[in-house]
Amino acid sequence: MPLNLQANFHDPERRRLRDYSAGDDFYELLIESHRDLDEARSAKLNARLILLLANHIGDLSVLREAVERAREEV
Amino acid sequence: MSESRRGSSPQANPRPRFPYRRPPEIDAAVPARHPVVVVGAGPVGLAAAIDCRLKGLPVVLLDEDDTVSIGSRGLCYAKRSLEILDRLGCGDPVCAKGVNWNVGRTFFHDREVYRFDLVPEPDHKRPGMANLQQYYIEEYEIGRALAVGVDLRWKNRVVALAPQTDHVRVDIETPDGRYSIDADWLIVADGARSPLRHLLGLDVEGKVFRDRFLIADVVMAADFPAERWFWFDPPFHPGQSVLLHRQADNVWRIDFQLGWDADPEAEKQPERVVPRIQAMLGKGREFEIDWVSVYTFQCRRMTTFRHGRMLFAGDAAHQVSPFGARGANSGFQDVDNLAWKLQLVLAGLAPERLLDSYSEERVAAADENILNSTRSTDFITPKSGISRVFRDAVLELAGRYDFARRLVNSGRLSLPTIYADSSLNTRDADPFAGAMVPGAPAADAPLQGGAWLIDALGGRFQLLLFVDDPGEIPRPVVDALAVLARLPIPVETLVLARRAGAAIANARVLVDVKGVAAERYDGRGGTVYLIRPDQHVAARWRRFDLASIRAALGRATGHDAEV
Numbered sequence: 001m002p003l004n005l006q007a008n009f010h011d012p013e014r015r016r017l018r019d020y021s022a023g024d025d026f027y028e029l030l031i032e033s034h035r036d037l038d039e040a041r042s043a044k045l046n047a048r049l050i051l052l053l054a055n056h057i058g059d060l061s062v063l064r065e066a067v068e069r070a071r072e073e074v
Numbered sequence: 075m076s077e078s079r080r081g082s083s084p085q086a087n088p089r090p091r092f093p094y095r096r097p098p099e100i101d102a103a104v105p106a107r108h109p110v111v112v113v114g115a116g117p118v119g120l121a122a123a124i125d126c127r128l129k130g131l132p133v134v135l136l137d138e139d140d141t142v143s144i145g146s147r148g149l150c151y152a153k154r155s156l157e158i159l160d161r162l163g164c165g166d167p168v169c170a171k172g173v174n175w176n177v178g179r180t181f182f183h184d185r186e187v188y189r190f191d192l193v194p195e196p197d198h199k200r201p202g203m204a205n206l207q208q209y210y211i212e213e214y215e216i217g218r219a220l221a222v223g224v225d226l227r228w229k230n231r232v233v234a235l236a237p238q239t240d241h242v243r244v245d246i247e248t249p250d251g252r253y254s255i256d257a258d259w260l261i262v263a264d265g266a267r268s269p270l271r272h273l274l275g276l277d278v279e280g281k282v283f284r285d286r287f288l289i290a291d292v293v294m295a296a297d298f299p300a301e302r303w304f305w306f307d308p309p310f311h312p313g314q315s316v317l318l319h320r321q322a323d324n325v326w327r328i329d330f331q332l333g334w335d336a337d338p339e340a341e342k343q344p345e346r347v348v349p350r351i352q353a354m355l356g357k358g359r360e361f362e363i364d365w366v367s368v369y370t371f372q373c374r375r376m377t378t379f380r381h382g383r384m385l386f387a388g389d390a391a392h393q394v395s396p397f398g399a400r401g402a403n404s405g406f407q408d409v410d411n412l413a414w415k416l417q418l419v420l421a422g423l424a425p426e427r428l429l430d431s432y433s434e435e436r437v438a439a440a441d442e443n444i445l446n447s448t449r450s451t452d453f454i455t456p457k458s459g460i461s462r463v464f465r466d467a468v469l470e471l472a473g474r475y476d477f478a479r480r481l482v483n484s485g486r487l488s489l490p491t492i493y494a495d496s497s498l499n500t501r502d503a504d505p506f507a508g509a510m511v512p513g514a515p516a517a518d519a520p521l522q523g524g525a526w527l528i529d530a531l532g533g534r535f536q537l538l539l540f541v542d543d544p545g546e547i548p549r550p551v552v553d554a555l556a557v558l559a560r561l562p563i564p565v566e567t568l569v570l571a572r573r574a575g576a577a578i579a580n581a582r583v584l585v586d587v588k589g590v591a592a593e594r595y596d597g598r599g600g601t602v603y604l605i606r607p608d609q610h611v612a613a614r615w616r617r618f619d620l621a622s623i624r625a626a627l628g629r630a631t632g633h634d635a636e637v
Contacts, residue, residue, distance in 0.1 A: 007480040017492050017509075023480050024449050027468075031452065034460045042460040073470060 003065040089141045090213065094229040097246070100253040108134050109420055111244060111257035113232055113270055115139075117148060117208060118388030118405035119263035120215035124162045125413035126261075127222040128533070131420060134255065135224050136246060138231035142216070145365035146291050146327055147208040148402035149319060150302075153193065154490035154515060155406040156200040157609070161532045163222070165200070167214045172204035173320045178302035180484050182469040184309055188482045197590045198518045199526040203399070203487070205300075205321050207291075211402075235260075235273055235384075242383050259416060260384045263405070266372075268390035276381065280374020280444065283395065284334040285455045288341050288368050292326045292351060294361035304484040306454075306469055310353040315454050315484070325364060328354065329396070331454070338368035371395045373448045375440040379433040385412060392440035394447035397454060397485035404443050407490055408436050414533075414607035418631055423563050428632030431498050439491035446486045453483035490515040493610060500604075500613035500626040508596040516609045517594040522574065522585035528609070530568055530584055535627060536605045537567045539618065540597035544575035544583050554620045555580040563627060563637055565604070570597060606630055 009022040016022055033049075034042050054063055099106045112123045115137035123135040151159070151168065159165040180188040192202025219226055233252070234245035242260045246253055262270045271278065303318040305311070314331035321327055330350055332341055340346060347366055355361065375392035379385060388405030412432050418424035456462035471478035493499065493513035500512060510517060518528040537558060541547055547569070558565040559580045567581035572592065574585050586592055595603060595614075604612040604626050613626035624636035631637060 005475045005477055007477045009480075017494065018486070018489070020480060020483075020486055023477075024446075024483065024486070027453070027464075027481055027483070028449060030464065031461045034458065037460070039459060046460075069475075 001059060001062060003062050003069065089144070089209065092140050092216065092226075092228045094140060094249060095227070096250050097227060097230065097248060097253055099255055100248065100250055102253070105243065105254040105256045107241065107256045107258065108132065109258045110134070110261065110416065111136065111242075111255065111259070112261040112263060113137075113244075114262070114264035114388075114390070115212070115216070115226065115228075116143070116263060116265055116388065117211050117215060117402050118409060119261070120212060120219055121158070121162060121406055121409040122261045122263055122387060122413065123224045123226070124164075124215065124219050124222055125409055126416065127219070127224050128162065129413055129417040131417060133224050134257075135219065135226045136230040136232060136244075137226070137228055140228035142209040142212040144209075145207075145289075145367060146321055146325065148211070149205050149207065149321060149327055150399035150403075150488075151204050151206060151211070151406075152399060152403045152488040152490075153198065153200045153202050154488070155403045156204055157518070157528050158406045158410045160200070160529065161410075161609075162215075162218065164211075164214045164218050168206055168211060169200065169204055171210055171214075171322050172206035173300045173322060174201040174204050175300040175302065175320070176202040177299075178304065178484075178487070180472075180482055181303070181305045181308060182466075182472070183307055185473060187469055187472040188479045188484075192487060197520045197588065199528055200518070203302075205319055205327075207321050207325065208402070210322060232264075232270060232273075235270060237274075237382050237384060240383070258383065258420065261387060261412070261416075262384055262390050263387045264390050266389040266393050268386075270384075271376070271386070271390055274381070274384075276376060278374050278376050278391075278393075280372055280393070281448075282372045283370065283451055283455070285451075286332040286334060286336045286338060286341070286368055286370055287396075288330040288332055288336075288347065288350070288366070290328045290330075290347060290351065290366050291321070291364040292328055292361045293324055293364050294326060294355070294359060295324055296326065296355075296359070298326075306465075306484070308354075311350065316354065317484075332368070336368070341368050342366050371451075373444045373451070375437065375444060379408075379436055380429055385416070385429065385432060387412060387436075391436070392443070394443050395451045396447075397450035398443070398447045399485070399488045400443040400447050403488040404436075404439060404491075407439060408432075410608045411436055415632075418563065423637075424631045425633065431496065431632060435491075435493045435496050435498070438493065438495065442491050443488075450483050450485045498606075498612060498630045498632070500622075500629055502614065504614075504616040506596045506614060508594060510595045510603070510611055510614070512611050512613055514611050516605055516611060517591075519586065519591035519594055520588055521591075522587040525584070527570075527584065527586075527591055530582070531605055532607060532609045534607050535563060535565045535612075535630070537565050537623065538570055538595070538597070538601075538603040538605060539567055539581070540570045540586075540592055540595065540599060540601040542572045542599050544569050544571045544578050546599070547578060551618045552579060552581075554618065557620060558623065561624070561627070561637060563631055565623070565627060570595075604630070 112135045236243035305316045317329040319327040387408040569583045603614045612630040628636040
C-alpha cells in the first residue's frame with residue numbers, strides 16, 4: 001500500500017459537519033501535547049510519538065516512503 | 075480597536091450625519107412602554123430592528139452617535155449573511171456595491187501553497203462572500219430601517235438600566251436632556267465594548283491574544299483579482315503574516331501582523347505605515363491611505379445571551395479573532411435566530427422559554443466560531459518554538475501534498491452554524507442522506523423562471539413537500555394543508571415539484587426544474603421538511619403526517635405539546 005497523501009483525518013465517533021474539523025482537531029491535539037515542554041522534552045515527545053505511530057503503520061514500504069518524502073528539502 | 079486618522083481621499087466615503095430629533099417622551103410624566111427597544115445602530119442592531127419591524131413589531135432603535143462606522147471594519151459578508159440581508163431587503167445593494175468573491179489563496183514565503191473555493195458547486199443565488207466596507211452596509215440598513223418604519227433615535231445614549239420582571243426601564247441621555255422608556259424586551263447590540271453589559275456588570279469570558287495587527291484601508295488602482303490573499307512569512311514582511319482583501323471603490327484592506335511588542339501609536343504613523351505598504355506593493359505603485367488602526371483581539375463570550383428581558387446579540391455577546399470573518403456574520407445569524415422567536419413570544423403564541431433557545435443555539439454557534447477563530451489564530455501566530463516548527467512543516471508540505479493543504483489554517487471562513495443539538499429540533503425517524511439535517515440552514519436551489527428557493531423561504535414556518543407532479547398529492551394531504559395554514563402559528567406549504575402541474579389549494583407550487591433541490595434535500599417523492607422562519611430545518615419525514623408536523627411545530631416553538 002502506498003503512503004496516503006490525501007487528507008485522511010477522521011473521527012468514527014463523531015459526525016463531522018465541516019471537512020476541515022477532524023484535521024484541525026488533530027492539529028490542536030498535537031500542539032497541545034507540547035504545552036509547557038522545553039525543547040529537549042518536546043524532541044523526546046516527538047520521538048516517542050513517531051515510534052508509536054510507526055509501529056501502528058508497520059508496513060515498511062509505507063514507512064520508507066514517508067521517511068524519504070519527509071527528508072526532501074529538509 | 076483604536077482609530078487613528080481618516081484620509082481625505084476623494085474615494086473615501088463622506089460619512090453621512092443623521093438628524094437628531096427631540097424624543098416625544100422627553101416631557102412625559104410616565105415612561106412610555108415599547109414592545110421592542112434595540113440599542114446600537116451597527117450592522118447587527120440595525121438588522122435586528124429591521125427584522126422585528128418586518129414581523130410587524132413597533133421598534134425603537136437607540137444609538138449614541140449620529141453616523142456610520144469609521145473605516146472598513148466588518149468587511150467580509152458570507153453567503154449566509156447575504157441571504158439574511160436578502161430577507162431583510164438589503165441584499166441587492168450590498169451585492170451590487172460589494173466585491174463578490176469565492177477564491178482564497180494562501181502563500182508561504184513567495185509561493186502559493188493552498189487555494190480554496192467557497193462555493194465549489196454552482197446553483198446558488200449568492201456568492202461565497204461579498205466584501206463591503208461596514209459603513210456602506212450600515213448606510214443601506216439605515217435606509218431600509220427608515221423605510222420600514224423603525225423609530226431610529228440618534229444621539230440617544232443609554233445611561234442606566236433597571237431590569238424588572240416584565241420589562242426593562244431604560245434611562246436615556248440626549249442633547250435635550252434625559253428621559254426614560256420601558257421596554258418589554260431590550261435587544262443589546264452595542265458592540266464589543268458593550269457599555270450596557272458593563273452597566274449591568276455582566277461577565278464575558280475568554281482569552282486575549284498577545285499579538286497586534288495593523289489594519290489599513292488603502293485607495294489604489296490595482297488589477298489584482300477579487301480574491302482573498304494571505305501570506306505566511308512573506309519576503310516583504312518577514313516573520314509575520316499579511317492579508318489582502320479587495321473592497322468597493324478601489325479600496326483595499328491590508329492587515330499586517332506586527333507582534334505583541336509593537337508600539338500601537340508609533341505603528342499608526344504614516345512614516346511607519348507607508349514603507350510597509352510600499353514593500354508589499356512595490357515602490358512604483360501610487361496609493362493613498364484612507365484609514366489606519368492597530369488592533370488586538372479577544373475570543374470570548376457571555377455565559378448566556380438572555381438575561382431576563384434583555385437579549386444580547388453580535389459583538390456585545392461574543393467576540394472572535396477576525397480570521398474567518400465570523401464577527402458580523404455571526405451577529406447577523408443572531409438576529410436571524412432571535413426576531414421570529416421574539417415575535418411569537420410577544421404575540422402570546424410561544425412561551426418565554428423559546429427565547430432561552432436563542433441563547434442555547436447562539437451560544438453553541440459562538441463556541442463554534444470561537445473554536446475555529448482560536449485555531450486559526452494559533453496557526454497564524456505559533457505560541458512556542460515547536461508549534462512554529464510544525465506550522466512551517468505544514469506549509470512546506472502543503473506545496474506538494476493534499477493532506478497538508480487541508481491543515482493550512484489562515485481562517486476557516488464563516489459558514490452558518492448547524493443547530494444540530496438544538497432542543498427545537500425533531501430527530502429524524504427516517505433515514506436521510508445529505509447535509510439538510512435538523513438544525514441546518516436551508517440550502518438554496520434554482521427554480522423555474524430564474525427564481526431561487528432561498529427567496530421563497532423565511533419569515534414564517536413553512537412546509538416543503540417534494541413531489542414529481544403536483545397532481546399526485548393525495549386529497550387528504552391537500553385537506554391537511556388547509557389545517558396547517560390556519561393554525562395559530564400558520565404553516566405555509568411549498569410544493570417542490572419536478573414538473574409544473576395543476577395549482578394546489580393552500581400551497582405554492584415551485585418547480586425544481588434542475589432537480590437540484592431534490593438532490594440537496596434528498597427529497598424523493600413524498601418527502602416533507604418543516605422549515606423555521608429563519609430558514610433552518612426543524613424536522614423532516616419521508617411521508618406526510620399531520621400529527622407529526624404539529625408536534626414538530628410545537629417543539630420548534632418551545633411548547634410541550636403540538637400546537
